[in-house]
Amino acid sequence: MHIQWYPGHMTKAMRMMHESVKQVDCVIYVLDCRAVASCINPKFDEMIASKPVLYILSKCDLVEKEDAKKWTAYFSSQGKNFVVADNISGRQRTAIIDKLRQINRPMLEKYAAKGANKSIRAMVVGVPNTGKSTLINSLCASKRAVTGDRPGVTRGKQWVSLAEGIELLDTPGAVPPAFEDQQKALHLAFIGSIKEDVLYLDDLAIEIIKYCREKNQAAFCERYRLDSIDDDNVRVFDDIAKNRGYLLGKKGYDYDRTAKAIVYDFKNQKLGKIMLDFPPEKA
Numbered sequence: 001m002h003i004q005w006y007p008g009h010m011t012k013a014m015r016m017m018h019e020s021v022k023q024v025d026c027v028i029y030v031l032d033c034r035a036v037a038s039c040i041n042p043k044f045d046e047m048i049a050s051k052p053v054l055y056i057l058s059k060c061d062l063v064e065k066e067d068a069k070k071w072t073a074y075f076s077s078q079g080k081n082f083v084v085a086d087n088i089s090g091r092q093r094t095a096i097i098d099k100l101r102q103i104n105r106p107m108l109e110k111y112a113a114k115g116a117n118k119s120i121r122a123m124v125v126g127v128p129n130t131g132k133s134t135l136i137n138s139l140c141a142s143k144r145a146v147t148g149d150r151p152g153v154t155r156g157k158q159w160v161s162l163a164e165g166i167e168l169l170d171t172p173g174a175v176p177p178a179f180e181d182q183q184k185a186l187h188l189a190f191i192g193s194i195k196e197d198v199l200y201l202d203d204l205a206i207e208i209i210k211y212c213r214e215k216n217q218a219a220f221c222e223r224y225r226l227d228s229i230d231d232d233n234v235r236v237f238d239d240i241a242k243n244r245g246y247l248l249g250k251k252g253y254d255y256d257r258t259a260k261a262i263v264y265d266f267k268n269q270k271l272g273k274i275m276l277d278f279p280p281e282k283a
């Protein structure tokens with residue numbers, strides 16, 4: 001399966017972000033903890049190169065603590081500013097606000113020296129579905145930005161103000177115009193950052209079976225009441241369809257429905273906590 005997805009609204013979104021980045025003091029870059037490296041969009045990196053960046057490693061509730069720590073160690077070793085966050089609980093609100101003040105300190109001090117009180121303007125960027133709008137809502141403690149469990153929910157730009165003198169700009173998620181690394185594209189598909197219409201769900205389901213065979217056998221077998229994951233992918237489809245009763249009358253098993261169930265379950269953490277990308281090993 002070759003993954004390619006770059007709809008017109010993303011070209012428009014990137015253009016808007018290029019304009020808006022000139023008006024902000026810093027950038028909040030949201031990366032899904034499950035696929036941190038795959039969530040890096042080199043086009044964002046070019047665009048925000050001159051701004052202080054706060055990375056949010058979002059959806060930390062969906063990975064094992066030990067796995068999240070590997071990224072924490074990596075970001076620390078790189079001297080990057082970051083917060084590992086569960087956007088839904090909003091528990092890291094204070095830490096995020098403190099970090100935003102910290103990365104903007106030189107700018108704030110410059111204004112304070114002139115007796116001025118300057119608010120912090122931050123643009124929130126990330127690939128689709130990483131939790132940008134949810135993060136904004138948790139920071140302002142109300143549902144100001146529209147969120148949803150699919151890519152491409154936010155379409156325009158939206159400013160949201162916090163009482164703490166912080167203004168946040170929500171932006172639409174965008175992927176790179178082409179995926180040079182198809183493994184990364186696949187990981188983005190796994191975490192729901194690629195629109196399902198452009199994916200072959202049966203191919204995606206097979207990739208998920210392969211991943212689970214290697215990394216998440218127990219959770220997969222428990223979910224589908226299997227003794228083990230067969231080496232033959234078609235047989236795994238058959239076993240799941242049989243156990244679930246996904247039948248097409250006398251025509252055999254309903255593979256479409258089976259594939260859909262596997263993809264849905266993976267994305268919705270029914271197959272255990274997953275971690276798709278790991279930081280590079282130290283040389």
Ligand SMILES: Nc1nc2c(ncn2[C@@H]2O[C@H](COP(=O)(O)OP(=O)(O)OP(=O)(O)O)[C@@H](O)[C@H]2O)c(=O)[nH]1
Pocket residue numbers: 058059060061062085086087088126127128129130131132133134135146147148149150151152153154155171172173174
């Ligand atoms: N478990 C978990 N789910 C989250 C978290 N943050 C966001 N979500 C869910 O992820 C989905 C996408 O969230 P959004 O905030 O709409 O993502 P977005 O980055 O704004 O997406 P686009 O606007 O499409 O680019 C929603 O179903 C959220 O409830 C988190 O920290 N943990």
Ligand SMILES: [Mg+2]
Pocket residue numbers: 132133134146147153154170171172173
């Ligand atoms: Mg959004």
